Amino acid sequence: MFGREFKRKYALTDKGVQNVKKGTFWTVIVNLVVMSGISILYLLMNNFVNLIKGNQFKVNTTTILVLLTLFVILSFITHLQQYKTTYGLVYGEVKVTRIALAEKLRKLPLGYFNKKDIADLTETIMGDVNRMEHVWSHVLGYLYGSYISTAIIAIFLFIYDWRLAIACLWGVPVAFGLLFGSRKWTSNASEMLKQSAIRVSDEIQETLENIREIRATNQEDTYLKGLYKKIDAHESVMIRGELISGIFVNAASVIMRLGVATTILVGANLIVHGQIDFMILFMFLLVITRIYAPFDQSLALIAEMFVSQVSANRMMEIYDTPIASGKETFEPKGYDIEFHHVSFSYDNHDVLKDVSFIAKEGEVTALVGPSGSGKSTCAKLAARLWDTNKGSIKVGGIDINTIDPEVLLSDYSMVFQDVVLFDDSIKENIRLGKRDATDLEVYKAAKAANCDEFAHKLPDGYDTLIGENGTKLSGGERQRISIARALLKDAPIILLDEATASLDVENETKVQEALSTLLANKTVLVIAHRMRTVQSADKIIVLENGRVKEEGAPESLYKQNGLYHHMVDLQSESSKWHIDTLL
Numbered sequence: 001m002f003g004r005e006f007k008r009k010y011a012l013t014d015k016g017v018q019n020v021k022k023g024t025f026w027t028v029i030v031n032l033v034v035m036s037g038i039s040i041l042y043l044l045m046n047n048f049v050n051l052i053k054g055n056q057f058k059v060n061t062t063t064i065l066v067l068l069t070l071f072v073i074l075s076f077i078t079h080l081q082q083y084k085t086t087y088g089l090v091y092g093e094v095k096v097t098r099i100a101l102a103e104k105l106r107k108l109p110l111g112y113f114n115k116k117d118i119a120d121l122t123e124t125i126m127g128d129v130n131r132m133e134h135v136w137s138h139v140l141g142y143l144y145g146s147y148i149s150t151a152i153i154a155i156f157l158f159i160y161d162w163r164l165a166i167a168c169l170w171g172v173p174v175a176f177g178l179l180f181g182s183r184k185w186t187s188n189a190s191e192m193l194k195q196s197a198i199r200v201s202d203e204i205q206e207t208l209e210n211i212r213e214i215r216a217t218n219q220e221d222t223y224l225k226g227l228y229k230k231i232d233a234h235e236s237v238m239i240r241g242e243l244i245s246g247i248f249v250n251a252a253s254v255i256m257r258l259g260v261a262t263t264i265l266v267g268a269n270l271i272v273h274g275q276i277d278f279m280i281l282f283m284f285l286l287v288i289t290r291i292y293a294p295f296d297q298s299l300a301l302i303a304e305m306f307v308s309q310v311s312a313n314r315m316m317e318i319y320d321t322p323i324a325s326g327k328e329t330f331e332p333k334g335y336d337i338e339f340h341h342v343s344f345s346y347d348n349h350d351v352l353k354d355v356s357f358i359a360k361e362g363e364v365t366a367l368v369g370p371s372g373s374g375k376s377t378c379a380k381l382a383a384r385l386w387d388t389n390k391g392s393i394k395v396g397g398i399d400i401n402t403i404d405p406e407v408l409l410s411d412y413s414m415v416f417q418d419v420v421l422f423d424d425s426i427k428e429n430i431r432l433g434k435r436d437a438t439d440l441e442v443y444k445a446a447k448a449a450n451c452d453e454f455a456h457k458l459p460d461g462y463d464t465l466i467g468e469n470g471t472k473l474s475g476g477e478r479q480r481i482s483i484a485r486a487l488l489k490d491a492p493i494i495l496l497d498e499a500t501a502s503l504d505v506e507n508e509t510k511v512q513e514a515l516s517t518l519l520a521n522k523t524v525l526v527i528a529h530r531m532r533t534v535q536s537a538d539k540i541i542v543l544e545n546g547r548v549k550e551e552g553a554p555e556s557l558y559k560q561n562g563l564y565h566h567m568v569d570l571q572s573e574s575s576k577w578h579i580d581t582l583l
C-alpha cells in the first residue's frame with residue numbers, strides 16, 4: 001500500500017512515506033477508540049431500557065464510569081498522537097521537498113528551462129508544494145486510516161448481522177465509485193486552473209519587467225486590458241472547478257447518507273419479523289454515525305486528492321528529468337578546446353551543422369559571423385551549458401559530456417552579453433568569481449576591470465547594494481563587474497561573448513588592458529561583432545548559417561576575399577558613414 005507507486009503518486013520523500021504510515025496508524029487507532037465510545041453509549045442505553053422495564057442494571061454504574069474515564073484518557077492520548085504525526089511532521093517534509101526541487105533544478109540542463117517558463121517553475125516550488133503539504137498533512141493519513149478502520153469495523157458488523165451491515169454500508173462504495181468516476185473532470189478542471197494562474201502571473205511578471213517600454217510606447221491600456229481579461233478568465237475557470245467538485249462531493253455525501261434510511265427500513269422489518277431486537281438496530285444506528293463521519297470528510301478530501309494529483313505530477317516531472325551528470329574529476333592534458341563535427345538544435349531548430357575547429361591553449365580564437373549564425377551557441381556548448389546533439393567537444397582530449405558540469409565550469413571564466421547580477425553589494429557580486437577570495441583580491445580585480453571609477457561615486461562604495469540584477473547600474477558598469485568577476489576567477493579557459501560591447505571607447509581601452517593580462521597563456525574564445533576587437537586574435541572562425549565558412553589568422557583570412565573580408569569592409573564603411581552623418 002505504501003510502496004514506490006504511493007511515494008511517486010504523492011511526490012513524497014522516504015521520510016514522508018514513513019510519516020504518512022505513522023499518521024495512518026494513529027488515525028486507525030483514533031477511529032477505533034472513538035468507536036469503542038459507542039459501546040459505552042450502548043451499555044448506558046441498555047441500562048436505561050432495563051430501568052424502564054423495571055429490571056436491574058446489566059452493567060453497574062461504577063464500571064460505566066471507569067470505562068468512560070478510560071475512554072476520555074485514551075481519546076486524548078490518541079488524538080494528540082494523531083495530531084503530532086499528521087500535522088507536526090509534515091512541515092519538515094515541505095522544507096525537504098522545496099530544497100530537493102531547487103537542488104534538482106540547479107542541476108538540470110539549460111534545455112529544460114528553454115521549454116519551461118520561470119512562473120511555471122516558481123508555481124511548482126511554492127504553489128504545488130503548498131497544495132501537497134495540505135494533502136500530506138490533512139488528507140493521506142486521515143483517508144487511509146479511515147479506510148482501514150472502517151474495514152475492521154465492517155468485518156465486525158458483518159459478523160454481528162450481515163443484513164443490517166449491507167443496509168448500513170452499501171452507500172460507501174457507491175459514493176466513492178461516483179467520486180472516482182468524476183476524477184477526470186476534477187483533474188482537468190484543476191489543470192486548467194493551474195494553467196490560467198500561470199498565465200496571469202506570467203502577464204504580471206512581463207508587465208512589471210517591461211514597464212519602461214510599455215510606458216514609452218503608451219501601451220499601458222492595452223497591457224492592462226490584456227491582464228484584466230486573463231484575471232477574469234482565471235476567475236471563471238476557478239468557479240467552474242469549484243462547481244464541478246462541489247456537485248460530485250455533495251451527490252456522494254447524499255448517497256452515503258441514504259444508508260441511514262435503508263438501515264432503519266431493513267432494521268424495522270427485521271424487528272417486525274422478530275429476527276432482531278430494538279437494541280441491535282439502535283447499535284447499528286450509533287455505529288453508522290461514526291462510520292459516516294470520517295467518510296463524509298473523506299469525500300471532500302478525495303476530491304482534493306484528485307486535484308492535488310496535478311501538483312504531484314508537476315513535481316515528479318522535475319524529479320524525473322535527467323540531470324547533466326558526469327565524472328567528478330577533470331584532469332585534462334592542457335586546455336585546447338576541440339569541436340568535432342558538432343551539430344546542435346534548440347528543440348527542432350537546427351543551429352549548428354557539422355562544426356569542427358580547435359581553439360588552442362595560449363591563443364585567442366575569435367568567432368565571427370552574421371547575427372544568428374550560432375556564435376553564442378558555440379560558446380555555450382563549449383562550457384556544457386547545453387549538450388551537443390551530434391559530434392563531440394573535447395577539452396585537453398577529454399569529452400566534456402563525460403564531466404559533471406559543475407566540476408567542468410570551475411575551469412571556465414565567462415563574460416556573456418547578458419550579465420547576471422544579484423541583489424547584493426558590488427563586492428559580493430564580484431566575489432562570486434572566487435568564493436574564498438579576500439577583500440583585497442576582490443578590490444584588485446575590480447580596479448583592473450575599471451570598477452573603481454563608478455564604485456567610489458556610490459554612497460557605500462563597493463558595499464553599495466545594486467538592486468535586482470544590478471538595476472541601479474548602467475549597462476557598462478554591470479559589464480565591468482562581470483569582467484572583474486572573471487578576472488578574479490582567473491580560470492584556464494575564458495569565454496568572452498561581446499564582453500566589452502556596452503563600454504564607451506575610453507573604458508573599453510582600459511578594460512581591454514586588464515583583459516589582456518587575464519588572457520595571457522589561457523584558452524580564449526571570443527565572440528565580437530566589432531571587427532576591430534578581433535583583429536588581434538590568433539585565429540578567426542567565420543560562421544555562417546551554423547557552418548564554419550572560413551578559418552585562419554586575421555590577415556590571411558582578409559586576403560581570401562571571402563565573408564570575413566566583406567564583414568570588415570562593411571563595418572569600416574558603416575563607421576565612416578556614421579561619423580560623416582554625425583558631422
Ligand SMILES: Nc1ncnc2c1ncn2[C@@H]1O[C@H](COP(=O)(O)OP(=O)(O)OP(=O)(O)O)[C@@H](O)[C@H]1O
Pocket residue numbers: 114346349351369370371372373374375376377378
Ligand atoms: N535559447 C534558445 N532557444 C531557442 N533558440 C535559440 C536560443 N538561443 C539562440 N537561439 C537561436 O539560435 C540561433 C543562433 O543563435 P546564437 O545566439 O548562437 O547566434 P549568434 O551568432 O551568437 O547571434 P548574435 O550575433 O545575434 O548574438 C538563432 O537563430 C537564435 O534565434
